[in-house]
Amino acid sequence: MSDRKTERLINLTLALLATKRYLKKSEILKNVMGYEGTQDAKERMFERDKDDLRSLGIEIEVGDLDVFFEDEPGYRIPEKSYELKVPELTGRELALLSIASNYWNDSILAPTAQSGIRKLQSLGIPVSFDFDFRAQYRFENPTSLIDEITRAISSRSQISFSYDSATLKLRHVEPYRVLFWNGYWYLIGHDLDRKDIRLFKLSRFVSPIEISKKKNQYSIVEDFDATVHLPQQNIDIKRRAKIQVRKDSALILRNRGLLLEEGNEYDTYEVTYENENVLVRELIWHGANIRVIEPLELKSSLIKTVEGVLK
Amino acid sequence: MSDSALERTARALDLVPYLLEHQGISTTELAKVFGVSEKQINEDLVLIHMCGLPGYTPLELIEMYYEDGFVTVSDPQSLKKPRKMSRSEMTSLLVSLDLMKSLRSDEIAGEIAELQDKLRQNMIFENPIVVVQNSGNQEFLQVLEGAIAKSSAVKIVYLSGVKDERSEREVFPLSIYLSNGVNYLNAWCQTSKADRTFRLDRILSCEPLSGIEHIDKFSGTKSEIETGLIRLKVARAARNFVEENRTIVSQTEGSESEEEILVTLNPIDTEWLIRSVLGYGGLIEVVEPEALVEKIKNRARAILELYS
Structure with missing residues (x-):
């Protein structure tokens, strides 16, 4: 069954591509192999096939109703809308693309990157491999959410989803961009409940996405720059802590810190930090080999955290 | 499960132009390139072999030979050129290039940028995916x-x-x-x-290292590995522990929206586990092994002693 349908779809594509003039529906049903049954059944089959081909991104042009066709429309696939056109690529560029397309080993982007590269490889460009790198990278696998969100973005449709967070569960968002930031996937968009631009981590989506049926519900400013909305890593807001480090220990902390004073049992270091919780965790990692001198809040936060373990 | 008629059609339309540029390719290689089984490729080829233009005499069919597992196409009919790229194909390639560019600090980054500009010239749609990568941390x-x-x-x-x-x-x-x-x-x-x-x-x-230049003496100490069952109770506020350590999490129980989830870990360095759990200050609780619970508590007491 699937064989016959596949065969018919291929034959239909071939015929519509080969023709210079529009083919009448009656011509197609009569001449293209695979249309069988009553007139009604054939026509229904043809309608479905057209939709199927269009869903593959193939543009089927419908001919103007002119005197020749009377009330019968004509069809064809113009070569120029069907064929891949890319600016001339060099072998070196194609090689770069091949390496890049392998970055997504087994993720959701891999199949489309691979089929994209296959098409480029069908253009007859001789590949030259003169790169000495072929690294394997592994990342958080993009989920199928990406596909859905990018579709919503292109139709400018609002989406809603349940998000794992302390407060508001159900979110209504106008999606702007999907963001791959330092190894994780995010959605950035206009949060309709909070009336602000927000970031959402895709791994915290706890429900499927619902995409509004309506299109063009909002617009995205033309020069929208997602990077300005990321939490800033500002040198100016860095705080400093004074810490004692036991001799010959906590090498990592020593490596990133500034030695203030050497002692007998402990050396004193200054380390910079942005986020107190992150630093507390880093310091606890070194166990009883470090002792916080100041600031006071850091010290009490560390003590409180460690006490939490004993509860 | 076999592919749907649509998937097979899409593949067939891509296969013919690919074969034209890779004459005499083996079906094994083809299967690899198209990411399907060799059996599936063979079925696809049999099918394509029967397709062609109205008339469907040998003159109008796609002409293809396959012998001993090698394929040649001599007449592709109207399938000479590959299909244009879909939005998602183009996006995936551009994102891959973005990623590669962000990971390089040499002149290749510039080459990639030029290549991206070239590809974008033909793009009539916006790219909805943005890659932001810290440029630091790539010295070696x-x-x-x-x-x-x-x-x-x-x-x-x-x-x-x-x-x-x-x-x-x-x-x-x-x-x-x-x-x-x-x-x-x-x-x-x-x-x-x-x-x-x-x-x-x-x-x-x-x-x-050029040639063989062995470092004979290992300067480090051996690590102790926790090989038995490791189960942790992870509170919602410590969710990032699971996210950051996906590679060693073998199982999670309990729905994501619950206050606590039960996490089972693969064998892992004991010291690593003690230090990590400690840093979460009670948000992660060791269920098993029991011996570990005491070790962590002792370590906590030792830290607190410094401040008493």
Whole structure:
């Protein structure tokens, strides 16, 4: 069954591509192999096939109703809308693309990157491999959410989803961009409940996405720059802590810190930090080999955290 | 499960032009390129063989030979050129290039940017995916990539967080991965004779090894591995522990929206586990093994003593 349908779809594509003039529906049903049954059944089959081909991104042009066709429309696939056109690529560029397309080993982007590269490889460009790198990278696998969100973005449709967070569960968002930031996937968009631009981590989506049926519900400013909305890593807001480090220990902390004073049992270091919780965790990692001198809040936060373990 | 008629049609339309440019390719290779089984490729070829233009005499059919597992196309009919790329194909390729560019600091980054501009010229749609990558932390990336490509070894000096020591090792880099903004190297460590993971920002020096230059004495201590069942109760507020350590989580129980989930870990370094759990201050609770619970509590008491 699937064989016959596949065969018919291929034959239909071939015929519509080969023709210079529009083919009448009656011509197609009569001449293209695979249309069988009553007139009604054939026509229904043809309608479905057209939709199927269009869903593959193939543009089927419908001919103007002119005197020749009377009330019968004509069809064809113009070569120029069907064929891949890319600016001339060099072998070196194609090689770069091949390496890049392998970055997504087994993720959701891999199949489309691979089929994209296959098409480029069908253009007859001789590949030259003169790169000495072929690294394997592994990342958080993009989920199928990406596909859905990018579709919503292109139709400018609002989406809603349940998000794992302390407060508001159900979110209504106008999606702007999907963001791959330092190894994780995010959605950035206009949060309709909070009336602000927000970031959402895709791994915290706890429900499927619902995409509004309506299109063009909002617009995205033309020069929208997602990077300005990321939490800033500002040198100016860095705080400093004074810490004692036991001799010959906590090498990592020593490596990133500034030695203030050497002692007998402990050396004193200054380390910079942005986020107190992150630093507390880093310091606890070194166990009883470090002792916080100041600031006071850091010290009490560390003590409180460690006490939490004993509860 | 076999592919749908639509998937097969799409593949067939791509197969013919690909074959035209790769005459005499083996079906084994084709299957690999198209990411399907060899059986599926053979079925596709049989099918394509029967397709053609109205008339459907041998003159109008797609002309193809396959012998002993090798395929040649002599008349593709109207399928000479590959189909245009779909939105998602173009996006995936551009995002891949973005990623590659962000990971390079040499002149290749410039080449990639030019290539992207070239591809974008033909793009009539916006690219909905943005890649933002920290540019730091890539000092030794190029040396390591070169070693991966050549399957050669490098000598590194590494600061171990778990064992709190500095060691010199000879490693064979296998892959690099990025997690939470940090690059990690997976490598076979010739020195400790085991697979090891290294944080790139803790590699103090890294040089390619020419020829065989063994580091005979291993300067580090052996690690103790927790091999039994490890189960942790992880509170919602410590959710990032699970996210950041996906590679060692073997199972999670309980729905994501619950206050606590039960996490089972693969065998892992005991010291690492103690230090990590401790840092979460009670948000992660060890269920098993019991021996670990006491160890963690003792460590906590030792820290608190410093401040008493």
